[in-house]
Amino acid sequence: MQRACSTELNCPAARSLESVGDSWSMLILRDAFQGLTRFDAFQKSLGVAPNILTRRLKHLTTEGLFERRLYCERPPRYEYVLTQKGRDFFPVMMALFAWGSQYLPPEEIAMRLGNPETGEDREPLLIDRVTGRAFSPEETVIKPGPAADEVVYERIAHMRAWFLGFDA
């Protein structure tokens, strides 16, 4: 993608996308959350070309989402296990899953999220940890952080829409 501008702003969302901002990476993570750890397993599950998979796994490893672990010395065999950083990506995955489910006709939904004990549907909801209230755009503003520079301040300055909701 060869970005520059977005990165310089140090926007956390843009930064995230540098780690996981292509669909294969996301799908690899999806499968990792389902317990897959091995090259072949990912390859078979995703139908991705091995060279691409190699590249992605390498990238996700250098970005700290996976740990490449030797699980067999002779012959040398490696597996890819999620690190804490990788596991912490879970909410993003679930939010994406939920959004997809929301806008897929019910008869096309092949998977849903359930409670492991009762089997009941689970529906993810994003709230504010402090207030416990829904994390709505109306109640959320972007504020400058420690690394904010002029560009960021200017950017934040004209974000009225965020305050006013979206019924423009």
Add this chain to the structure above:
Amino acid sequence: MQRACSTELNCPAARSLESVGDSWSMLILRDAFQGLTRFDAFQKSLGVAPNILTRRLKHLTTEGLFERRLYCERPPRYEYVLTQKGRDFFPVMMALFAWGSQYLPPEEIAMRLGNPETGEDREPLLIDRVTGRAFSPEETVIKPGPAADEVVYERIAHMRAWFLGFDA
């Protein structure tokens, strides 16, 4: 990307990625949540090539996240406003933002999420709407939905890891 296999499984997460599965789309949405609606505004903010922006906006529009609205008849000028589907993507964006913030050194964080009234930090947390408890991998299983076929059943069958957590 030219997928086939993943789509056929009708996994909602994979489906989502067909709409927004490239970094530009995500960044466009990020800016849209900040109130941007116009071609030029997106272009200047992102530094993306105009042909790419055209393609992405067109795609996001056909996927139903944006509505292309004529805001000036003569000369014809269009703006891109988020639809309900687009606005519903907000939690995904926030989860991504939060994950990025979590793993960025504090001195590199240029933006943070705050309460518009108090200015205090807001921290998104994913919970289950029904139980109100944290949406953890340990308490979440994937279940077959209406469109589940043999492949899906087989896939779900060996997802023990999801039950057991990740401390393999």
Add this chain to the structure above:
DNA sequence: GATAGTAACTTGCATTTTGATAGTTACCGG
């Protein structure tokens, strides 16, 4: 009325990334 500016694009072409297929390394088991 000619020139400059704005907004939303399109076109052409070089560069980059991806995808498909085949091949490699290092074993094991019969």
Add this chain to the structure above:
DNA sequence: CCGGTAACTATCAAAATGCAAGTTACTATC
């Protein structure tokens, strides 16, 4: 020695992206 498995690498064609310039349809200014 032969086939099988696992994790790759190599090669090359195809597709996507990035850049710069051009286009259309105006409005506003000199």
